[in-house]
Amino acid sequence: xxxxxxxxxxxxxxxxxxxxxxxxxxxxxxxxxxxxxxxxxxxxxxxxxxxxxxxxxxxxxxxxxxxxxxxxxxxxxxxxxxxxxxxxxxxxxxxxxxxxxxxxxxxxxxxxxxxxxxxxxxxxxxxxxxxxxxxxxxxxxxxxxxxxxxxxxxxxxxxxxxxxxxxxxxxxxxxxxxxxxxxxxxxxxxxxxxxxxxxxxxxxxxxxxxxxxxxxxxxxxxxxxxxxxxxxxxxxxxxxxxxxxxxxxxxxxxxxxxxxxxxxxxxxxx
Numbered sequence: 001x002x003x004x005x006x007x008x009x010x011x012x013x014x015x016x017x018x019x020x021x022x023x024x025x026x027x028x029x030x031x032x033x034x035x036x037x038x039x040x041x042x043x044x045x046x047x048x049x050x051x052x053x054x055x056x057x058x059x060x061x062x063x064x065x066x067x068x069x070x071x072x073x074x075x076x077x078x079x080x081x082x083x084x085x086x087x088x089x090x091x092x093x094x095x096x097x098x099x100x101x102x103x104x105x106x107x108x109x110x111x112x113x114x115x116x117x118x119x120x121x122x123x124x125x126x127x128x129x130x131x132x133x134x135x136x137x138x139x140x141x142x143x144x145x146x147x148x149x150x151x152x153x154x155x156x157x158x159x160x161x162x163x164x165x166x167x168x169x170x171x172x173x174x175x176x177x178x179x180x181x182x183x184x185x186x187x188x189x190x191x192x193x194x195x196x197x198x199x200x201x202x203x204x205x206x207x208x209x210x211x212x213x214x215x216x217x218x219x220x221x222x223x224x225x226x227x228x229x230x231x232x233x234x235x236x237x238x239x240x241x242x243x244x245x246x247x248x249x250x251x252x253x254x255x256x257x258x259x260x261x262x263x264x265x266x267x268x269x270x
Contacts, residue, residue, distance in 0.1 A: 002219070011220070018267050019260055021245045023084065024173045031117075049123055057136055057183050058137075058138065059136060059186075059264035060138045060186075061137065061138065061140065061185065061188060062184050063140065064142060064190070064224065065190035065224065066192055066221050066224060067201060067204045067220065068196070068201040069196075069197060069244055071089075071190060073248065073251065074188070074251075074255060078115055078139055081137070081263070081269040082261065083263070084135055085133065085139070086139050087141065089142050094117065095208070097120060100121040102117045107212065111159070111160040114165070115161065115169070118152050118169055119261070121147045122169070122172055125142070125147055128171040129143070129180065129182040130180055137263050137264055150220055150224055151220075152166065152170075155221050157223075183237075185238075186239075186240060187238070189228045189241045189242070190244035191241050191242065191243050194217035194220075194221045196244075197217050198214055198217055228241070240258060240262065
């Protein structure tokens with residue numbers, strides 16, 4: 001079992017080059033020295049947790065965009081890529097917090113339940129960001145950062161979140177980003193008009209989304225533009241913007257066209 005893990009680490013270290021923009025590389029010499037000093041065998045080191053086969057070379061992508069922009073479609077396109085792990089937004093968890101559908105409560109009464117949902121969003125997204133990465137590339141649907149700069153900001157701007165609650169969530173976000181590794185290597189921004197999003201939402205008929213208004217989509221569109229295009233809020237990674245107003249056939253072609261950048265095989269010159 002241990003040899004399989006080491007072989008996997010060696011394979012990925014050799015095949016996934018550091019010039020591909022990502023973050024952490026596996027220091028095999030340093031790893032060997034630490035095990036040697038500990039006086040343990042490789043099996044013992046793995047068992048007792050002193051051997052940390054950390055991510056060989058990790059590349060983290062967050063797919064961002066408005067409700068109905070096509071994020072799930074993009075993620076599904078890369079679902080079978082052998083070097084990629086795809087993590088979708090944990091909507092099912094927001095629909096069932098020990099029996100409570102907090103997402104549905106938010107859409108029904110945002111001023112009452114905005115703080116509750118966004119607190120839980122921060123928790124669930126933090127778990128995803130810090131979950132051990134098992135493949136060279138991780139693709140996530142949205143992020144802690146879009147929750148803060150788009151959805152929390154929208155609740156405040158629309159008058160549905162008191163300033164005190166906004167400040168508390170911001171304090172949590174600041175602490176999380178300082179205390180935990182929530183690094184992102186690339187944001188993929190699926191640009192869509194609010195009108196396109198609205199039509200797609202109507203077609204897919206998700207129960208919680210029945211009451212989504214054009215005003216909400218327009219407000220979220222502006223905030224995504226402010227964050228990822230105009231950078232009125234911090235953006236700590238390159239942004240690849242893809243016009244996602246097309247039909248599916250054209251979208252798949254665009255995904256193939258941008259695949260080297262999306263998968264970290266080519267530096268983003270954006």
